[in-house]
Amino acid sequence: MRGLWGRVWQRRTPLVVLMAVVGIAGAVLVTRDSGGGHLAANRAQLRKACDGTLPYGDLERLVRDERPGELREHGTMLAPGQESRSLLDCSLSWGDGYGVTVHAEALVSDVPEAVETRDLLEPAGGRGTFVAPGTTGQYGKRGAWLVADCLGGLGGRVRPTTDLYVTARVTDGTDGGVGGTDGTDSADEADEAAAGNGKPDRATALLGFRTAVHVANALTKAQHCGSGPLTTPTAVVDTDETHGAPGQGLRKCEWIDGSSLPGVASGSWTTLGDLQESTGLSACAGEWDAEKNAGERPRPKQWQVTEVEAASWSGILGRSAYDSYEREGHVPGWGAEDDKRPSEAGSETDSEAGSETDSETDAGADTRQDDRVSSYAGRPQLALWARSVCGGRTTYHRVAVLPEIRLEDGETAVIGGKDRARLSTAARTVLDRYLDADDGWPASAKCHGTKVLGEVEQWH
Numbered sequence: 001m002r003g004l005w006g007r008v009w010q011r012r013t014p015l016v017v018l019m020a021v022v023g024i025a026g027a028v029l030v031t032r033d034s035g036g037g038h039l040a041a042n043r044a045q046l047r048k049a050c051d052g053t054l055p056y057g058d059l060e061r062l063v064r065d066e067r068p069g070e071l072r073e074h075g076t077m078l079a080p081g082q083e084s085r086s087l088l089d090c091s092l093s094w095g096d097g098y099g100v101t102v103h104a105e106a107l108v109s110d111v112p113e114a115v116e117t118r119d120l121l122e123p124a125g126g127r128g129t130f131v132a133p134g135t136t137g138q139y140g141k142r143g144a145w146l147v148a149d150c151l152g153g154l155g156g157r158v159r160p161t162t163d164l165y166v167t168a169r170v171t172d173g174t175d176g177g178v179g180g181t182d183g184t185d186s187a188d189e190a191d192e193a194a195a196g197n198g199k200p201d202r203a204t205a206l207l208g209f210r211t212a213v214h215v216a217n218a219l220t221k222a223q224h225c226g227s228g229p230l231t232t233p234t235a236v237v238d239t240d241e242t243h244g245a246p247g248q249g250l251r252k253c254e255w256i257d258g259s260s261l262p263g264v265a266s267g268s269w270t271t272l273g274d275l276q277e278s279t280g281l282s283a284c285a286g287e288w289d290a291e292k293n294a295g296e297r298p299r300p301k302q303w304q305v306t307e308v309e310a311a312s313w314s315g316i317l318g319r320s321a322y323d324s325y326e327r328e329g330h331v332p333g334w335g336a337e338d339d340k341r342p343s344e345a346g347s348e349t350d351s352e353a354g355s356e357t358d359s360e361t362d363a364g365a366d367t368r369q370d371d372r373v374s375s376y377a378g379r380p381q382l383a384l385w386a387r388s389v390c391g392g393r394t395t396y397h398r399v400a401v402l403p404e405i406r407l408e409d410g411e412t413a414v415i416g417g418k419d420r421a422r423l424s425t426a427a428r429t430v431l432d433r434y435l436d437a438d439d440g441w442p443a444s445a446k447c448h449g450t451k452v453l454g455e456v457e458q459w460h
Contacts, residue, residue, distance in 0.1 A: 039065035042094060050090035050102055051077050053218035058210050062172055064094035075104070076155065077219065087154070087164075087219060097173040101143070102215050106154035107163040110320035113138070113145055117311040117398065120274040120283035121247065128240020130205035132233035135213065136278040136317075139200070139236070143169025144208035147280065147317065148216045150225030163316040164219060168212035172204060206236045237275050247272045252444075255437035256286030256308055263426030264308065265300040265404070268292035279391060282441035283311040284434075300404040303419040305426050307381075307402035310434040312441055318396040325398070325456075332385050332454025371415050373459040375407040380459035382420075384427040386452045388435075390445035397442070397450075399430045400458075415459075424455060 042063045047056050049071050063069070075088040086105045093099035113119075123129040123138050130139040137146030148164045200208070210232055217229040237246055250273035255261075258269040265288045274283040288306040290299075300306050313321040325331050373380050383400040401423055407413055435442045435450060 036066040038068050039063065042069040045069045045071060046092065049073065049092050050088060050215070051218075051222075053088065053090075053215045054092075054100065054102070055211055055214040058207055058214075059100060059170070062094065062098050062100070062170070064096065064098050067095050069094050077104075077222065088215070097171050100168070100170045100211060102166070102168045102211065103142070104164065104166045104215055104219055106150075106161050107147075107165050107316055108159055108161050110323050111147060111163075111165060111316060113140065113320075114324070115281065115313060115317055115321050116324055117283050117285070117309050117400070120276070120281065120311060121272055121285055122241075123239050126241070128199070128238060130200075130202070130209075130236040130238055131274075131276050132206070132209040132213075132236050133275060133277040134231055135209060135233055136276060136280045137209075137212070138239075138276070139205045139208060142167040144205065144212045146209070146212050146216060146230075148220060148230055149227045149315070150220050150223060152224060152226035154223055154225065161316075162225075164216060166212045166216045166219075168208050168215060170204060170207045170211055172207075174201075174204075202236055202238065206233065209233045209236060239275060245272070247275050250275075250284070251439050252282065252437075252441055253284035253286065255433050255440055256284060256310075258286075258288060261308075261429065261433060263422065263429050264288075264305040264401070265297075267297040279445065280314045280393075281312060281317050283309070284440075285309045302405060302413070303403045303415060303423070305401045305423070306404045308430050309381075309400040309402070310397070310430065311399075312390065312395055312397045312445070312447075314390055314393040314395040314445070318394060321398070322396050330383065330456050330458055332456060369417055371420065371457070371459075372412045373405065373407075373415055375409055375411050377459040380405055382423040382427050383456040383458060384431050384452065385454060385456070386431060386435075386450050388442070388447040388450040390442065390447040395445070395447060397431065397435070399427060399434055401426045401430060420457075427455065428452075 042065070043060065046054060046059060046063055046069070049069075050073055070093045071091070073088070073090040074082070075086045075090070076082065077088045086103060088102065088104040090103075091099065091101040123131070124140065130144075131137070132144070135146050136148070137144065139145075145165070145167045148166065150162050150164050153160045153162055154164055213230045213232050220227055220229070239247065241247075249271060253271040253273040256269055256271045258264055258266050268289045269286045270289045270292075271284060271286045273285075274281075276282075286308050288300060311321070322331060379402060381400045381402040383398055386397045386399075388395045388397065403419075403423060405413060431452070434440055435447065437443060
């Protein structure tokens with residue numbers, strides 16, 4: 001019997017060992033795959049979170065398994081009767097810096113972003129950021145932000161509005177969850193991330209824009225605003241000039257030409273334009289190119305125009321830009337507007353706009369007195385403001401001419417009446433050229449009913 005049993009055991013031993021090995025391996029695989037066992041629940045949570053506005057297909061890969069997702073959300077989209085100025089505030093985190101935070105509000109005041117000319121041309125203070133062409137917005141300290149129209153109106157706490165503002169910040173574990181996805185909301189950390197080494201990569205920025213667009217489209221559909229959906233971006237552009245100056249030589253800025261633009265220094269000019277490709281705003285700038293003109297053209301004379309700028313903002317963006325310049329004292333006097341205050345630029349279509357480029361500032365331009373300009377006055381320039389109707393919305397235009405001026409620290413220079421008159425004439429020429437350029441933004445936006453509002457001498 002012992003011999004028989006021994007033979008049977010010998011035959012069974014490989015099978016028992018194999019079963020044991022398979023069992024151990026299976027246990028190891030189950031342990032490795034299951035993690036904390038929260039993956040399915042977290043994915044289901046992602047589908048429903050933020051009133052179902054998040055793009056599940058884009059964000060699914062970020063979902064972690066180790067712990068339950070942490071969701072924080074409020075806003076009038078979730079609870080219409082609650083006291084909140086936000087349509088939606090929502091944060092979903094899976095730990096280890098993985099998460100998404102979105103914010104949406106019906107704007108009843110200015111856009112909470114910098115939108116002056118230089119902010120459009122040199123985002124993030126010249127340190128570079130991202131834009132998604134076709135989307136009105138940029139990537140900043142709050143992640144991707146955009147402005148969208150809701151022609152049928154959005155329910156705001158103070159008064160109805162047609163302007164929607166959305167931000168979206170997505171983190172994939174590489175920046176420690178800056179921006180509040182792990183329960184933190186440090187403005188200093190967010191500023192640092194947007195400003196320097198914490199700048200997101202292209203893929204992260206694109207994911208932020210896609211999320212913001214998805215949320216905006218979901219909200220405008222739910223609000224029945226009558227506006228078509230925004231196009232979901234498929235790529236972003238790095239605006240940092242050190243990456244090949246992508247904003248140089250744009251077709252919409254070709255009207256800035258020293259050889260054919262009267263009143264400016266002749267020769268080769270370099271142009272720069274914003275890259276948003278937006279129907280709501282645009283900006284161009286040009287500068288006399290000292291390097292290209294070396295040996296070909298003499299250095300421009302004192303007070304000769306060597307830089308020009310032109311920008312346009314429609315609707316809420318127009319009001320925001322005007323108010324921003326107004327806080328700096330860089331807008332025309334209140335008397336330039338006889339039908340409404342400038343701070344109401346984002347309101348209804350301006351039905352009382354005058355004939356094409358009706359000027360209120362030409363008279364007396366040649367009788368101006370001498371003025372003194374200090375070296376501490378920043379970059380001296382003469383700005384000219386106008387208002388049009390573009391794409392059915394009240395739109396502000398600002399052009400500026402910047403003269404050649406050579407001053408050491410603490411010095412002052414005298415600008416004579418004739419030089420000031422020449423700057424005034426140049427500014428008006430720049431405005432006319434900008435508005436009439438076949439490939440320029442005003443032409444594409446079908447601007448009409450333009451009214452010149454006045455000049456601003458930015459050297460005091």
